[in-house]
């Protein structure tokens with residue numbers, strides 16, 4: 084992510100939505116490849132080497148649809164113009180909640196991640212479960228005046244207001260790999276603040 088490498092940071096929004104564009108792109112690519120194969124076949128079946136079969140369409144994780152369906156979109160909350168993505172219905176369905184956690188555990192297990200940094204408040208819902216399952220420590224990135232020890236801070240702009248994240252000094256050792264977890268990305272302001280927070284004392288990839 085940054086140029087200086089020492090602490091490696093990856094970010095995950097804990098409720099991934101299926102990306103129709105990606106699926107459409109893969110389908111279009113397969114269709115184009117199939118058309119190309121058909122064209123070669125009719126041109127000169129004997130002379131042309133056998134075409135490589137089109138790549139199989141990218142398999143979409145069937146759990147993503149259930150996760151997407153369990154997120155309620157509330158228009159104009161908490162103020163006019165905001166389409167609020169409410170994850171609380173997902174939390175009421177243990178199987179879907181588990182799917183959301185499992186997807187990230189499967190992706191990040193065995194990747195030498197030393198710490199999961201959860202962003203207050205909704206990153207605290209998913210982050211600890213992921214941390215425990217991959218054998219990493221959990222670091223809360225908190226809103227101001229909640230941490231009793233020495234902190235470093237980052238202020239950021241939200242869709243509706245400004246806020247600040249803080250982390251205890253010493254929570255991460257130099258060179259440790261950190262996975263940042265939250266429920267969603269809107270403007271990306273919170274995520275950027277989290278990356279800056281970790282990057283103030285540790286380097287990023």
Ligand SMILES: O=P(O)(O)OC[C@H]1O[C@H](OP(=O)(O)OP(=O)(O)O)[C@H](O)[C@@H]1O
Pocket residue numbers: 202203204205206240241242246265266267268269270271272273274
């Ligand atoms: O990409 P952004 O525009 O920065 O928005 C995303 C952030 O906003 C939400 O948190 P919020 O600040 O509402 O706090 P909460 O989790 O305490 O409700 C959400 O949980 C993300 O942290």
Ligand SMILES: Nc1ncnc2[nH]cnc12
Pocket residue numbers: 165166167168169242267269270
């Ligand atoms: N659109 C949105 N839905 C839910 N939480 C949010 N936080 C910031 N923007 C949000």
